[in-house]
Amino acid sequence: MPGSKTNNMTLDEVRAAVRSVPPAQHFVWNGVEEDDRPASDAELRAGVAAARKVRGRPAGSANKEQVTIRFDTDVLAAFRSAGPGWQTRMNAALRDWLKTHSPV
Numbered sequence: 001m002p003g004s005k006t007n008n009m010t011l012d013e014v015r016a017a018v019r020s021v022p023p024a025q026h027f028v029w030n031g032v033e034e035d036d037r038p039a040s041d042a043e044l045r046a047g048v049a050a051a052r053k054v055r056g057r058p059a060g061s062a063n064k065e066q067v068t069i070r071f072d073t074d075v076l077a078a079f080r081s082a083g084p085g086w087q088t089r090m091n092a093a094l095r096d097w098l099k100t101h102s103p104v
Helices: 011-019 041-052 073-080 086-100
Strands: none
16 A cells, blocks of 8 residues: 555565464563553453443342431531541431330
8 A cells, every 4th residue: 555654674684573472472571661561361351341330320129218308408408518428327327326215
């Protein structure tokens, strides 16, 4: 292809350079650039496992029930101010309260 040359090596020189790479290595890494480092076997296995993950919300536990409930705004503000996970913390607080009070 005209204009596709990116170096001044001949075809025979390119073939010789490719054959000179040891068979155990299908890459050339200078040992400096971490982004160019080939992945280890453990990293490859982790990548395959990550690729199998399904996108979307995680499956919920079967022991929870969705309800509609009304709380005072200051109570909600206090739990929400602590950041993400406020519903889980509120559930834990209610569970802790049940330990010391008998349900009627």
